[in-house]
Amino acid sequence: MIGKVTKGKSARRAQAYDFGPGRRDEHENARYIAGNVPGTWRQVGALMDQHAAQRDLKQPIWRCSLSLPDEDGVLSDAEFAEIATEYVNQMGFGGCPWVAVRHGDDHIHLTVVRVGWDGRTVDDHGDWIKSRPIVRALEARHALVNADERSDRKAPQVSGQERAASQRRGAPEPERLRIRRLARTARLAAAGTGREAFEAELRHLGVDFRANVASNGRMNGYSFSLPTWTDADGAQIWITASKAAKDLSWNRLKAVIEPPLPPDQPPVPPRLRTGPRLREAAEEPGATADPAARLLADLRARHGTEEAGPSLPEMPDPAQRMDRRPHGMLGAAALASRRAVEQHTLTECEAALNAATAAAMRLDGIASGTVPGTQQRALTEHRAQLEAAVVHQGEAAGHQAEAEQQLGAARAARLVADEATTKAGRSRLVLAALGTTKAEQAGMAKAAREFAQRAELAATELLAKQAQALSRAQAAAPGVADPVRELQHLVQELPELERAARQGDIGQAQVTRAESGGTVQAARVAVGQARQAVAAVDAETALRKTLPPAVTAAEERVRAELAQRQRARAAQSRSTTSTRPPPSKRAGPSAAAQQSTPPPRGYDPRDRGRGSGPSR
Secondary structure: OEEEEEEEOOHHHHHHHHOOOOOOOOOOOOEEEEEOOOOOHHHHHHHHHHHHOOOOOOOOEEEEEEEOOHHHOOOOHHHHHHHHHHHHHHOOOOOOOEEEEEOOOOEEEEEEEOEOOOOOEOOOOOHHHHHHHHHHHHHHHOOOOOHHHHHOOOOOOOOHHHHHHHHHOOOOOOHHHHHHHHHHHHHHHOOOOOHHHHHHHHHHHOOEEEEEEOOOOOEEEEEEEOOOOEOOOOOEOOEEHHHHOHHHOHHHHHHHHOOOOOOOOOOOOOOOOOOHHHHHHHHOOOOOOOHHHHHHHHHHHHHOOOOOOOOOOOOOOHHHHHHHOOOOOOOHHHHHHHHHHHHHHHHHHHHHHHHHHHHHHHHHHHHHOOOOOHHHHHHHHHHHHHHHHHHHHHHHHHHHHHHHHHHHHHHHHHHHHHHHHHHHOOOHHHHHHHOOOHHHHHHHHHHHHHHHHHHHHHHHHHHHHHHHHHHHHHHHOOOOOOHHHHHHHHHHOHHHHHHHHHHHHHHHHHHHHHHOHHHHHHHHHHHHHHHHHHHHHHHHHHHHHHOOHHHHHHHHHHHHHHHHHHHHHHHHHHHHHHOOOOOOOOOOOOHHHHHHOOOOOOOOHHHHOOOOOOOO
8 A cells, every 4th residue: 555645725626636537537436435524525625724724834734645556456435444544543633624535446535634623733744754654554454465565676666658668569567577577487496406497497488588798708697588578660678687676686696596505526436545556556557546446456466367256265364455445344234324424424514514605695795785784684673663663653643632532522511511400400480481491401411421421431541542552652662752753864864874884784794704704615625524424435335335255255254353352352341340359348357366365364254244344
């Protein structure tokens, strides 16, 4: 939804336009759908102008048109009336004379007198700034299309002349919009698969393209066109990718269609550690780097035969040859476990490399000014906070205006009740002359007091809602006394603030990039080492599949003996630990020693029953 604010001097002229034929006879079935001024359009215009004359204002009439795109469909009068009432209240004009006119399917016109019913002037300072966040909030509340997202501000806009030209050519939509949509579709389909896949998708979608390649072979981007997009002379019209959409420029396009890492090459098996004989064989003409072929060549050289098959004698030194290979001593289960460990390490290293690459790309984007940094995001967040606070303040103003209306009605009802009570106290003759009775006046006084109580209760509830809205506004923008003026000041200085924030982000990104310049390289080195480790395990597995059965059997015996020795060593270590004698404990003299000890001097056995001391 788009809100267009204008101002004028005459409400009558505004109503005459709303109920007239329009500039192109487009007005049909003009009618009032909301407002607080009754009457025909001439009466409404006259009453509003008469009310505006109370104050000497240069432009007392405030106007706004609220229009919807085709995607929102056709709203009913009740839905448009609800939107108009909420918008007027949140803009702070709820206590002013206003009307809403509808004379088409997609928009309405609001006419407001900036002089309230109480005679006070309503300030319209910064109204166009207040309007935008209020309109965005109404879109979200009523499930309407967001105008900011629909306009695609990141892409060049299509002018009215370009739209008219496309209609004359019979195109269903402007060619620039179609190219933008189809190129983005091709980009999504070819993500991570390279330029050739992207160009194939463009051909499939019917988009003509030209690659702009410099003389030194550097790719600068694309130019797009459509087969039916020609000028008056029949020449095909071409636009560069950045003219179709900024995110289709080559610097941003290649980050999507090109893979983040170069394609993985088949792993090259690492060179085995070789002895003098194998080094001499490797230096001979026709020598190969394949481990299995080199081992077979060595076997043939040692045994003087052309074929290395089951008839070969057992290798005299299989342990030495196995020890030359990085994983030669590992059994099948241990080799599979090592493969899983190395693959897990490779996965972690690749994830770290992707994260480092993404961080480096983001720093490059910030350093080049194409990606917003911390300061720019903070500025955008501050603006969003101010806009939210303005919306809540608009709600508070609407609640306050409604509360004042209720309080005014309550005061009027109190006056009626007092007057009726006074009349009820007069004599019957006086009341008869006035054409009323005491009972009638008493009933009128009672009804007026009840109405006043209800109005005061409604005003209390509205004031509570106003306090809540003000609290939300304060929470949305803490420490900001006047969000409207702050937002207006921010919008006025926004270009300079954005420029300063961009320069600050660029400087910070350059410093951070210089400090972390070796992170990506270190991650690449780690990935390379992890790939070599996985390749070494795969090479060992492939080598074992090509070994002759005799060699395989000999190596398995060596591995079995090695495993048996390791198990025996482990068992011996456990048995040594379990049979170690416990530490000795201190003990008193044994019973035999106690028996052989002579009795003390003067001891008499007859005294055993009388005491334990020596006899005197």
